[in-house]
Amino acid sequence: MPSSPMEITDLEVFSAIARLGSFNAAAAELRLAAPSVSNRIAGLERRLGTTLFVRGARGSTLTPAGQRLVGYARRCLDLLDQAVHSLDTGTPERLVLAAPNSFAATVFPLAFGALDGLAIAAHGRVAHSREVVEQVRDGSAHGGFLLTQVATGSLRSERLGASPMVAVCRPGHRLLGNPELTPDDLARSALVVYRWDAEGEPLAAVFDHPERRRDTPVHTTGSPEAAIRLAIASDHIAVVPRFATRTFLRAGHACPLPVRLPRWNVELRFVYLAANADNPGIAALLDSLPRLREELCG
CATH class of the missing domain: 3.40.190.10 (Periplasmic binding protein-like II)
Known part of the structure; x- marks a missing residue:
């Protein structure tokens, strides 16, 4: 067990290195001193009791433990960003949707079109099908589109065709x-x-x-x-x-x-949490399901 809670900056530094493959590149992007980045990761590894990166001549790669952590870290940061955004009453409500790469180019324009005229800013996120399910389940995405019969558990699932x-x-x-x-x-x-x-x-x-x-x-x-x-x-x-x-x-x-x-x-589905059914963006998409079905499978 970690000896102390992880800090947000720890997750930001970890995610930046995982994405860029370099401690120095992460330091430059985050405007931190390189020793500070190294110290952050060393402290995080001590708290977690595992090694997160392997450093080599061509950069830094994730260990198996780092690969397991990276998805959680990104979702935590996404949730924090959504929380901050939701408190800003001067901006449109944000709706995060996830879809596999093979479906995103088709379904995101249709989904965004269903929100025309509403004070809702949509963000389309590309992820593997199982990651779509995980993100909707943990709340880092409000809804998701799937291509295959992935087990969705407690999520509500609407068949598109x-x-x-x-x-x-x-x-x-x-x-x-x-x-x-x-x-x-x-x-x-x-x-x-x-x-x-x-x-x-x-x-x-x-x-x-x-x-x-x-x-x-x-x-x-x-x-x-x-x-x-x-x-x-x-x-x-x-x-x-x-x-x-x-x-x-x-x-x-x-x-x-x-x-x-x-x-x-190829089976097409829209998934969301029951608790999000009253979310204005999800409600608008549910109202638009007949049109989405016609556009996708008509």
């Missing part, structure tokens, strides 16, 4: 105009497939055709937006959730390709 996997390509791609294609028809095409987690690996394996050349492998990515941008800029075909294609299709930057894919769907 299921988004099927689809194929898109750039305008003018040689395969456009075919009435229907199968995965086998793509054996000679460059592919990039969205892989959301281990469950997504079998989908990528569908395209491992015996005729596929070794110099045309199937790429995978956890970012559907990155997959679509690659397809737009080249002859790649992107296999991604339909929700991620909406902006690109409407702008005419990408075209749907009629590939008969296996029935893979």
